[in-house]
Amino acid sequence: MSLKDRITEDMKSAMRAKDAPRLSTIRLLLAACKQKEVDERIVLDDAMVVAIVDKLIKQRKDSIAQFAAAGRTDLVDKESAELPVLEAYLPARMSxxxxxxxxxxxxxxxxxxxxxxxxxxxxxxxxxxxxxxxxxxxxxxxxxxxxx
The missing domain is CATH 1.10.10.410 (Arc Repressor Mutant, subunit A)
Structure with a gap:
């Protein structure tokens, strides 16, 4: 099972569980994958999906820093909740x-x-x-x- 298929299956299970925050994060990830496929007219392999996940994680970390500096704890909490969902799709990291x-x-x-x-x-x-x-x-x- 490819990583993209696993993400799609996780989206379905989040729908069944009515887990709205997880579902919205997974949909965001799938939308980013689809956008890349449409823009470049390619089919993504696992390495490309990991690169997209990496990019989204970096965006979340940058957003958390910006929102914390602005005192927006509501947005910091939202972005912080998305991080573990995205990190689950990354391979094991090197120390x-x-x-x-x-x-x-x-x-x-x-x-x-x-x-x-x-x-x-x-x-x-x-x-x-x-x-x-x-x-x-x-x-x-x-x-x-x-x-x-």
């Missing part, structure tokens, strides 16, 4: 230590040294670690590895 080890390998493979090579290392890291690691953590690890 910070695992990310640092992978980045160290990439830096050695590419022969990168200094902050000027950040783009080259990030490009390789994004290709290798997308979907399995938080890119903010990867970026921090790359900065730390290149600062040595």
């Amino acid at each position: 910070a230590e695992q990310v640092a080890a992978e980045v160290a390998k990439l830096v050695a493979e590419l022969g990168a040294s200094g902050p000027g090579d950040m783009g080259k290392v990030m490009g390789a890291a994004k290709a290798k670690l997308a979907g399995t690691a938080d890119m903010g953590t990867v970026s921090a690890a790359v900065k730390q590895a290149l600062a040595k």
